[in-house]
Amino acid sequence: METVINIQELSKSFGSNHVLRHFNVQLKQGQNMVVLGKSGSGKSVLIKCIIGLIQPDEGKISVLGQNIPDLDHHELDTIRARVGFLFQSNALYDSMSVRENLEFPLRRHRATLGNEQVNALVKEALENVGLEHTIDMQTSELSGGMKKRIALARTLILKPEIVLYDEPTTGLDPITAKEISTLMRDLAKKYQTSSIIISHDLNCVKIVADTIVMLIDGFCYAHGTYEELGKSQDIKIKEFFE
Amino acid sequence: MNNMANENFKNIRVGLFVISGTLLFILALYLVGSQQNLFGDNFTIRSRFYNVNGLTQGNNVRFAGINVGTVESVEILNDTAVDVVMTIEKKIQPYIKKNAIATVGTDGLMGNKLVNINSVKESATAIEEGDVLVSMGPVEMDEMVRTLNVTNENIKVITTNLRGITDKINSKNSLWSLLMDTVVSENVKSAVVNLKLISDQGISVTGNLKGLTEDMLAGKGSIGALITDTMLSKKINQTVVKLQRLSDTAAIITGNISQLVQQLKQGKGSLGILLHDTSLVHNLNKSILSIDTGAVNFNENMKALKYTWPFKKYYKKNPSKR
Amino acid sequence: MVPKGLKRFLAEAGEIGRFTARFFNEAFKPRYEIQELLRQCYFIGYNSLGLVAVTAFIMGLVITIQSRPTLVEFGAEAWLPKMVSVSLIREIAPVITALICAGKIGSGIGAELGSMKVTEQIDAMEVSGTNPFKYLIATRVMAATLMVPILAVMADAVSLYGGYLGANIHGVVSWSLFWNQVFETLTYSDIFPSIVKTFFFGFAIGIIGCYKGYNSSKGTEGVGQSANSAVVISSLLVFVLDLLAVQISDLMNFT
Known part of the structure; x- marks a missing residue:
């Protein structure tokens, strides 16, 4: 299997706070990798480095064969069109309707698309998350679960090869969290995406994870499948699986 | 969509x-x-002033009181001339003649400076582009105010006086009767003339009497005869008494007149009293008349005296004294 | 030792300077966000019109009523339109417009960008192939720079109309006499500096609002703070710029 993301010796610190220390990880194509870690352990920093929102202090981040820190704005945009990112707070644009939110990445990354193609893609994305009726609603009218689904639809509308999820189930009730997790798994299968999922929700992890990376104290503490890690006797790992 | x-x-x-x-x-x-006449057809004219009084670029130009343009520039030519260039609306051109006069004025009492262009009576051809208008010195506001101040002070005094006078006139109407009475004034006039005559004659009479007494004192011989002639002495006595009475009356009258004149001079109340007192006016009339007759009588007496004996001789001796 | 407050002030001033430099660096290069610029023009310009018009109308009315007694004392009541028009056009209408905009637009931009920052919408734009600086900042700053002068022109007109009504409360000034007097008094040196300075007012309002919002700290509290400080700083800046503008136009003899 091809490696789509290859992170080597990644370090990032904010002042005296060393968030990532010589972090190494590989993501294979079609793999759903969960990064487990405590709050403030630098999980979000990791995926923001991958998408180029945060410049790492040192290390290589190879995404689809290109080293992210070396890219200029234009090249970065090309890579970003192939990588989806689901934000923790959804990041739906308040000033726009659901349709405009979904159209936004299309019109930005695929400026050549005609109106009809855009409409078809928007419709498809909404069907994927089962919220066709919300198309002309404002984002402020949506519930938390609906917002997450729309955000998911927006993340997937460009049919990315890699999707980065930043705590997709945080702030949702268990039932909705489970629905979202299932949806993520199904859509990953449908579009054959590789994904990195930041989470500390074990229910979600159980559903989506092919492989798990434990991020503790800024480096990769352990990795394996859910079953493997669940059987581990390490105290720090056991903390998560109780 | x-x-x-x-x-x-x-x-x-x-x-x-x-x-x-x-x-x-x-x-x-x-x-x-x-x-500011930036648009539309314009033409420029100029004028030279000795003093522009703060006129600046952009000030209005008025012709016959109508805004017709603006001052385009104000430049010093030399120590006694300031060149003012004015932009004027083209449609006004036929109305401004070459002999029109430009002055620097003020809009209202405190307003902006402006150039006034005024026509004169003599006829002339219409002004042309670039012509120089004759100018007149500006009306200095300060100077005008200063002059006005003095005038005002004077007017103040005059009006106060006038007010007093009119008040008096309004309250008393006898002034009018006095002013209208031509007879009185005529009489006063003639009385004054006669009074002068009397005093003149009085002087000569006293002079004569003095000479007479001196002669009497010198001519001792004739004194005896004079004293013995009782008839004559009685007559002389009578004459002297008459003369005495006459001068007494004259003295009283002159006293009255001088009092009267004094009162007139003092004005105020006495003038009013005098003017409204019609009986006094009558008395005045009468006394003047009696002065008149008194004076006439005095004249006659004097003539008679000439022909009486002791004086006849004297008058013959000194005819020049008459 | 430099006092801590001064240090912070200087650091902030430097940051704003760099932010402004970045604006000039990025705003005039493609790609141009015309559609978003128009949207912001709608919000900043058109949507502020009502508020600005009401304020300007009231200011015109009030200034006229308040100026009257003094002029009557000098017997110069006929000068009311002249005096009022000069003070309205030169100072009151532009500054009031700018202050209203600092309040409405400054806080709006500060809060909007602040909450966008906090909810990662700005990051989301960036990963969606959009330069958020161009899309959010440049358009807002440009819209504010272009719309505030137009609002100021409208405020001029409306406040003069207020002045006309004010002059007719106690006296009688006919419609044509009023406007005749107004335009007889006004010169280009009254109008141009007052309009030119509103461009700077608009720019300052836009830049400060964007800076405060874009650099908002995390959390809802940060959003409120950035909206608040955007209003305070941009209002203050309006007065400072006004002072500068008056000094400069004075130096250039636009009196």
Whole structure:
């Protein structure tokens, strides 16, 4: 299997706070990798480095064969069109309707698309998350679960090869969290995406994870499948699986 | 495509907003410019002043009181001349003649300076581009105010006096009767003339009497005869007594007159009393008349005296004294 | 030792300077976000019109009523339109417009960008192939720079109309006499500096609002703070710029 993301010796610190220390990880194509870690352990920093929102202090981040820190704005945009990112707070644009939110990445990354193609893609994305009726609603009218689904639809509308999820189930009730997790798994299968999922929700992890990376104290503490890690006797790992 | 329509609608409103704002701005610029004659046909004329009193670029130019242009520039030519270039509306050109006079004036008491162009009576041809108008020195506001101040002071005094006079006139109407009475004034006039005569004659009579007494004292011989002649001495006595009475009356009358004149001079109440007192006017009339007759009688007495004996001789001796 | 407050002030001033430099660096290069610029023009310009018009109308009316007694004392009541028009056009209408905009637009931009920052919408734009600086900052700053002068022109017109009504409360000034007197008094040196300075007012309002919002700290409290300080700083800046503008136009003999 091809490696789509290859992170080597990644370090990032904010002042005296060393968030990532010589972090190494590989993501294979079609793999759903969960990064487990405590709050403030630098999980979000990791995926923001991958998408180029945060410049790492040192290390290589190879995404689809290109080293992210070396890219200029234009090249970065090309890579970003192939990588989806689901934000923790959804990041739906308040000033726009659901349709405009979904159209936004299309019109930005695929400026050549005609109106009809855009409409078809928007419709498809909404069907994927089962919220066709919300198309002309404002984002402020949506519930938390609906917002997450729309955000998911927006993340997937460009049919990315890699999707980065930043705590997709945080702030949702268990039932909705489970629905979202299932949806993520199904859509990953449908579009054959590789994904990195930041989470500390074990229910979600159980559903989506092919492989798990434990991020503790800024480096990769352990990795394996859910079953493997669940059987581990390490105290720090056991903390998560109780 | 509800969204697109909405977006278009918003864009149209933004467009309207921007266009109307810009149009307003342009309209304001045009209106300000047209006030300063920046647009439309203009021509320039100039005038030279000794002193422009603070006139500056942009001040108005008025012809016959109408704004017809603006001052384009004010430049010093030399130590006694300032060149003022004025932009004037073309349509006014036929009305301004070559001999019109330019002055620097003020808009109202405290307003902006401006150039007034006024026509004169003599006819001339219409002004042309670049002509130089004859100028007149500016009316100095300060100077005018100073002069006005003095005039005002004077007027103040005069009006106060006038007010007193009119008040008196209003309250008493006898002044009018006095002023209208020509007889009185005539009489006063003649009385004064006669009084003068009397005093003149009085002087000569006293002179004569003095000479007579001296002669009497010198001519001792004739004194005896004179004293013995009782008849004559009685007559002389009578004459002297008469003379005495006459001068007494004259003295009283002159006393009255002088009092009267004094009162007139003092004015105030006495004038009023005098003027409204009709009986006094009558008395005045009478006394003047009696002065008149007194004076006539005195004259006659004097003539008679000439022909009486002791004086006949004296008058013959000194005819020049008459 | 430099006092801590001064240090912070200087650091902030430097940051704003760099932010402004970045604006000039990025705003005039493609790609141009015309559609978003129009949208912002709609919000900043068209949507502020009502508020600005009401304020300007009231200011015109009030200034006229308040100026009257003094002029009557000098017996110069006929000068009311002249005096009022000069003070309205030169100072009151532009500054009031700018202050209203600092309040409405400054806080709006500060809060909007602040909450966008906090909810990662700005990051989301960036990963969606959009330069958020161009898309959010440049458009807002440009819209504010272009719309505030137009609002100021409209405020001029509306406040003069207020002045006309004010002059007619106790006296009688006919419609045409009023406007005749107004335009007889006004010169280009009254209008141009007052309009030119509103461009700077608009720019300052836009830049400060964007800076405060874009650099908002995390959390809802940060959003409120950035909206608040955007209003305070941009209002203050309006007065400082006004002072500068008056000094400069004075130096250039636009009196």
